[in-house]
Amino acid sequence: MNIFSQHWKKIAHSCVAALSWFAFAAHAVNDLPGGPSVRQLGLHNPATKLAQEQADLHWFMMMICLGIFVVVFGVMFYSIWKHRKSVGHVPATFHESVKVEIAWTVVPFIIVIFMAIPATRTVIAQKDTANADLTIKATGYQWRWGYEYLKGEGQGISYISSLDNEHRLLSNNGAKGATPDDYLLKVDNPLVVPVGKKIRIITTSSDVIHAFAVPSFGIKQDAIPGFVRDTHFRAERVGDFYGQCQELCGKEHAYMPIHVKVLSEADYAAWVQKKKSGAPAAEDKKTAAAGTEQVAQAAVTVQK
Amino acid sequence: MSLKSLVLTTSLLAGALVQMSHAQDLKGDAQAGEKKIAMCIGCHGIPGYQASFPEVHKVPMISGQGAKYIFNALQAYKSGERKHPTMRSIAQGLSDQDAADVAAYYEMHGKTTPAPEQLAPPPAVVAELLNKGGCVGCHGANYSKPATPDFPKIAGQHRDYLFVALKSYKAEDAATWGRNNPVMGGIAKQFSLAELKLIANYLGTQPGELKIVPQSKFR
Numbered sequence: 399m400n401i402f403s404q405h406w407k408k409i410a411h412s413c414v415a416a417l418s419w420f421a422f423a424a425h426a427v428n429d430l431p432g433g434p435s436v437r438q439l440g441l442h443n444p445a446t447k448l449a450q451e452q453a454d455l456h457w458f459m460m461m462i463c464l465g466i467f468v469v470v471f472g473v474m475f476y477s478i479w480k481h482r483k484s485v486g487h488v489p490a491t492f493h494e495s496v497k498v499e500i501a502w503t504v505v506p507f508i509i510v511i512f513m514a515i516p517a518t519r520t521v522i523a524q525k526d527t528a529n530a531d532l533t534i535k536a537t538g539y540q541w542r543w544g545y546e547y548l549k550g551e552g553q554g555i556s557y558i559s560s561l562d563n564e565h566r567l568l569s570n571n572g573a574k575g576a577t578p579d580d581y582l583l584k585v586d587n588p589l590v591v592p593v594g595k596k597i598r599i600i601t602t603s604s605d606v607i608h609a610f611a612v613p614s615f616g617i618k619q620d621a622i623p624g625f626v627r628d629t630h631f632r633a634e635r636v637g638d639f640y641g642q643c644q645e646l647c648g649k650e651h652a653y654m655p656i657h658v659k660v661l662s663e664a665d666y667a668a669w670v671q672k673k674k675s676g677a678p679a680a681e682d683k684k685t686a687a688a689g690t691e692q693v694a695q696a697a698v699t700v701q702k
Numbered sequence: 703m704s705l706k707s708l709v710l711t712t713s714l715l716a717g718a719l720v721q722m723s724h725a726q727d728l729k730g731d732a733q734a735g736e737k738k739i740a741m742c743i744g745c746h747g748i749p750g751y752q753a754s755f756p757e758v759h760k761v762p763m764i765s766g767q768g769a770k771y772i773f774n775a776l777q778a779y780k781s782g783e784r785k786h787p788t789m790r791s792i793a794q795g796l797s798d799q800d801a802a803d804v805a806a807y808y809e810m811h812g813k814t815t816p817a818p819e820q821l822a823p824p825p826a827v828v829a830e831l832l833n834k835g836g837c838v839g840c841h842g843a844n845y846s847k848p849a850t851p852d853f854p855k856i857a858g859q860h861r862d863y864l865f866v867a868l869k870s871y872k873a874e875d876a877a878t879w880g881r882n883n884p885v886m887g888g889i890a891k892q893f894s895l896a897e898l899k900l901i902a903n904y905l906g907t908q909p910g911e912l913k914i915v916p917q918s919k920f921r
Contacts, residue, residue: 542795558794605755649745
């Protein structure tokens with residue numbers, strides 16, 4: 399008896415511990431605007447028209463499914479209950495009914511068409527990457543994203559975006575204690591784009607298949623080595639939006655986040671100015687200088 | 703000493719000098735390095751892991767490699783002297799200090815017994831090729847004792863990697879792969895691909911100090 403009560407004590411203790419852990423976890427993390435929310439069930443909060451359409455479609459389909467579920471199971475349970483054997487019903491003996499067969503073929507067909515019409519409109523809009531204001535190539539590396547501004551304002555800018563190492567270490571230590579809201583989503587160089595402009599993202603990879611995805615924009619596109627694929631978005635509001643690599647790509651797959659910073663047009667222009675005149679250019683100069691220095695030194699040594 | 707080898711030695715020294723002057727004030731900290739190697743482990747810490755671009759080959763073993771060489775290689779990837787898109791992205795994300803720390807970590811990683819001083823003599827064909835390339839001059843008599851820490855240990859490295867590495871020294875103009883190293887370029891270009899393969903196969907089968915040390919499955 400004593401043994402049992404000890405066991406129960408242990409179980410109760412661990413339950414309390416688990417509960418307090420849940421409570422603690424709920425307190426430790428907050429919603430991340432543009433990223434995941436605490437106890438999120440639905441899709442991300444949409445930030446583009448297409449993402450809004452996707453969310454609407456998602457609920458539209460869900461409601462149709464729910465309607466079909468209620469009708470089908472309602473009829474089934476009603477029939478089972480109403481025509482049960484114990485109140486004297488006998489099974490019908492007919493075999494094959496052309497009327498019924500036509501009905502159960504045509505009705506679902508009509509439902510599918512009814513669902514396909516709005517869905518097709520959105521899918522076609524998703525694929526329409528023409529007339530973009532800004533074209534950016536996103537290259538998947540194991541395990542970083544490289545961004546190159548190919549066309550539009552900011553053309554020529556290119557940089558690598560990688561996870562903040564502090565977050566990586568936090569994860570290595572089991573993410574104990576209070577984790578930041580943008581846990582494993584904080585990068586050193588976010589992808590910066592202007593608000594209200596059509597941004598075309600060209601995806602490719604240098605090693606294995608990655609996938610570029612930002613749920614708030616409703617985009618997800620595989621980045622395949624040796625191939626070029628594209629997707630597009632037009633952000634409707636300024637802010638930070640987050641995504642992750644969505645194709646299993648190796649050990650650090652979970653650690654190659656995507657952070658898109660949407661700026662107002664003026665801020666974006668300022669960012670481009672800064673980026674073009676600032677740090678990377680200076681760095682280029684430095685390496686160029688180092689190159690000449692190397693050549694000069696080599697020449698000197700040979701002369702000696 | 704022939705004129706050719708004189709030029710070779712001077713250019714080598716010049717290169718070494720420049721690299722030293724660049725990295726003089728950098729001191730790698732192996733303990734700090736341990737915190738920056740998550741991405742290295744993803745390929746270099748998995749036995750049998752193969753790179754898929756530009757060619758399929760096993761990723762080189764880096765545990766036990768010389769710190770100075772690892773640092774140099776990372777810098778070369780960063781500057782584009784060595785072209786490899788994935789390694790370039792990795793190297794660009796490391797500051798000079800990070801690279802030095804990572805290099806220091808991997809030099810000590812899995813360090814055990816040193817390689818034997820003398821290797822079994824290679825077959826006559828290979829011996830001639832090695833002689834022609836002057837490999838011993840920089841990489842050491844047992845190919846694990848480079849003349850200066852700037853050069854890699856190559857004994858026991860993966861054969862297919864050695865071959866691809868040697869081959870890339872021959873390709874300087876390709877956009878996405880190849881290595882522009884004046885010294886190794888000059889040497890590799892003397893050989894046909896078949897000859898490079900013989901060299902790589904010989905070096906890859908020798909006992910060396912390089913290894914793969916996988917991450918522990920438990921914490």
